[in-house]
Amino acid sequence: MKGEFGVLEKILSKDLIKNLSIREYHRGEFLLALDERKILYLLEGTVYAVRYHDGEKIIHPYFFKPNQFIGINMYLQKDIRDWEMVAATKKVRAVVLDEKFLEEHMFNDAKILRFILERGSGVIRQGARGFFMRSHGGAKVFFAFIIMSNSVDGKMHFLKYNDIAHVLNVGRSMLYKLTGELVHEGCIEKNKDCINILDEEKLKRYYEEYMY
Amino acid sequence: MKGEFGVLEKILSKDLIKNLSIREYHRGEFLLALDERKILYLLEGTVYAVRYHDGEKIIHPYFFKPNQFIGINMYLQKDIRDWEMVAATKKVRAVVLDEKFLEEHMFNDAKILRFILERGSGVIRQGARGFFMRSHGGAKVFFAFIIMSNSVDGKMHFLKYNDIAHVLNVGRSMLYKLTGELVHEGCIEKNKDCINILDEEKLKRYYEEYMY
Known part of the structure; x- marks a missing residue:
């Protein structure tokens, strides 16, 4: 389907796009748990980043919207690993880009890396x-x-x-x-x-x- | 002199390093003014990022210390251009990396770009x-x-x-x-x-x- 993968279609070859898969999440489900090495590209729904303080309390969520990359700063900066990403809407759809895919097809290409990073620290x-x-x-x-x-x-x-x-x-x-x-x-x-x-x-x- | 250019010596060739020059600034002098397209690598002193609000008031400075890159997020994200970088110590020394140098020797290399970005959004x-x-x-x-x-x-x-x-x-x-x-x-x-x-x-x- 045309445009199904958003900006990923601009930066990845058709062959790579064909092999991407979309995952669905429901309200409250974690898209990214502590210490997972991946990033996500959000297609539908809202996701927020939560942290636990003193064991219980959730403090300042950052919110993500469709067409944003989730977890990019955490992936690149090894010293931040204390956020989790959780689906805030009934239905969330995202492309999961795992470490192997990122290292082989995305982060060894300066143009792609730059493209992502230009959009990366907005949140x-x-x-x-x-x-x-x-x-x-x-x-x-x-x-x-x-x-x-x-x-x-x-x-x-x-x-x-x-x-x-x-x-x-x-x-x-x-x-x-x-x-x-x-x-x-x-x-x-x-x-x-x-x-x-x-x-x-x-x-x-x-x-x-x-x-x- | 060995190590004079800090981490730049790790990521750039000896030929490129030879051609870098160090600039000195004095307290209150601007290292990076609005709309300048460059980044700086700080060697000595403290620099802070200032913004003007309502024409006069300076609001929340971010501070930079030696061995940090200054202006990297502003350079990459074209929508943030409202910060200026000012020398806070008597003497500040920095390597100026202008747009031409960045585009030709640094930002077209995924490894270098990633190295800088891993250190980039700390501030x-x-x-x-x-x-x-x-x-x-x-x-x-x-x-x-x-x-x-x-x-x-x-x-x-x-x-x-x-x-x-x-x-x-x-x-x-x-x-x-x-x-x-x-x-x-x-x-x-x-x-x-x-x-x-x-x-x-x-x-x-x-x-x-x-x-x-």
């Missing part, structure tokens, strides 16, 4: 930007940014609503207060497994002064 | 980690981390002391209060153009629970 930067907003603008500014930057087709999916409280570093009651405010202002609508964006412009106004 | 991650501490642990925790992670030989240099207030997102009086506390606790000593670390273990204890 880390998005995280850094988000933390800047959190520390300079506060939880509501950060919440608005999180919703906007992690939505696909106007929806931000989550695994458990309380995950968002961990990301914002607020308690459950503050999360519901902030959600209520954004709903009341007509910015969003909250559903069982996602937030629907109703007014992008209003949400943007919260964080645009902290944007870089 | 961005350090920034993200710092912001996590700032938002979850507060200004003093972040201050302790900034001092530790940006020091060379036990000293953290700065251009103006007030720059640190901007990094911590506190006012001048809070910066002096926090400095006074760390001095009083025997963690640091403040000089005209640098902070001297007196007790690394005590400083680490502030932020270790937020470390990842």
Whole structure:
């Protein structure tokens, strides 16, 4: 099927593309567990990167959207291995590129490596930007940014609503207060497994002064 | 002189090394201005990345230390061009690798590209980690981390002391209060153009629970 493998079709030969396979994951399933040496190319759904702090708490997820590579920085930088990647939407589809494939067909080619890397650290930067907003603008500014930057087709999916409280570093009651405010202002609508964006412009106004 | 060019000697041929030149910069001088297409390899001194927000304010510097590449993410990712790199110590020495040199001798070689990239996004991650501490642990925790992670030989240099207030997102009086506390606790000593670390273990204890 044309374009089924996204940007991979631009950088790999037809023969290699033919041999790629697509894996399906369901909500809550791990795409990448600790110490796995592979990267993924996301085709459908949302994935987030979670970390465990003090054994239990999930802290600041980075989110991935279709057409992004997942795990590239972890793969290249041997000192970061403490993130896991988990499916946040009902259905996630991704191409798994294992170590053998990466070393034989992708990372020994400067053009391909560069192509991937030009797209690679966007998620880390998005995280850094988000933390800047959190520390300079506060939880509501950060919440608005999180919703906007992690939505696909106007929806931000989550695994458990309380995950968002961990990301914002607020308690459950503050999360519901902030959600209520954004709903009341007509910015969003909250559903069982996602937030629907109703007014992008209003949400943007919260964080645009902290944007870089 | 043996080892003069640090890791560059590992990745470039002797002929290329012979033609490299070292530039010297003084405190406050820009190593990389907006829209310059080059990267630098730092040999001596400390450099920080500054951004201007609302025309005036300097926000969160990332710091660079000897043997790091400066500007690599900006070079590869065409959408980030809003950082400038400024010398924070009296004397800074760096090898300038311009676009022509990078494209002809470094970035068309997968091994070299990968070598650089394995070391490339450390500074961005350090920034993200710092912001996590700032938002979850507060200004003093972040201050302790900034001092530790940006020091060379036990000293953290700065251009103006007030720059640190901007990094911590506190006012001048809070910066002096926090400095006074760390001095009083025997963690640091403040000089005209640098902070001297007196007790690394005590400083680490502030932020270790937020470390990842």
